[in-house]
Amino acid sequence: MFTLVKIIVSAIIIGIVTEVAKRYPTFGGIIAALPLVSLLSLFWLYFQGEQTQNLSKFVFGVLWGFPATAFLLLIVAFSLKASFSLxxxxxxxxxxxxxxxxxxxxxxxNI
Structure with a gap:
């Protein structure tokens, strides 16, 4: 049952962000850039009884992946600007x- 609640709440948040982005693309992008997935995941892990040690490891994993994600978004933005398909x-x-x-x-x- 808890899995269903997680799916529904997460889908609603994504749906709201998408609707905002349709009407106000820049503002929608700013909202989408919020660490919604990271915070939702952290929230769900916490309420499932995950230990603080594992929550900390999760957050450091998110931080480790952040530079590569920023690079991904730069590539997508410039590719779309160059009229490449989505x-x-x-x-x-x-x-x-x-x-x-x-x-x-x-x-x-190596460091």
């Missing part, structure tokens, strides 16, 4: 995300 833009962004994350892991393992 699918191609997202594909390029995901590829860039993977390469960035791999390079980040290599760089920080």
């Amino acid at each position: 699918i191609l833009s997202i594909g390029l962004g995901l590829g860039g995300w993977g390469v960035f994350l791999a390079m980040q892991n290599i760089v920080f393992k």
Whole structure:
């Protein structure tokens, strides 16, 4: 039952953000940039009884993935601006995300 509640609440939030973005694209983008998924996940993990230690590891994992995600969004934004299709833009962004994350892991393992 709790899984169903999580799905419904999360879907409602995503639906609201999407509707705001349709009417006010810039404001919708700002709202979408909020760490909604991260905070929702943290919230759900907490209410499922996850230990504080694991919550902390989760948050550090989110921080570790943030630079690569920012890179993905840059690639998608510039690809769309260059009139690439959405699918191609997202594909390029995901590829860039993977390469960035791999390079980040290599760089920080050698430091």
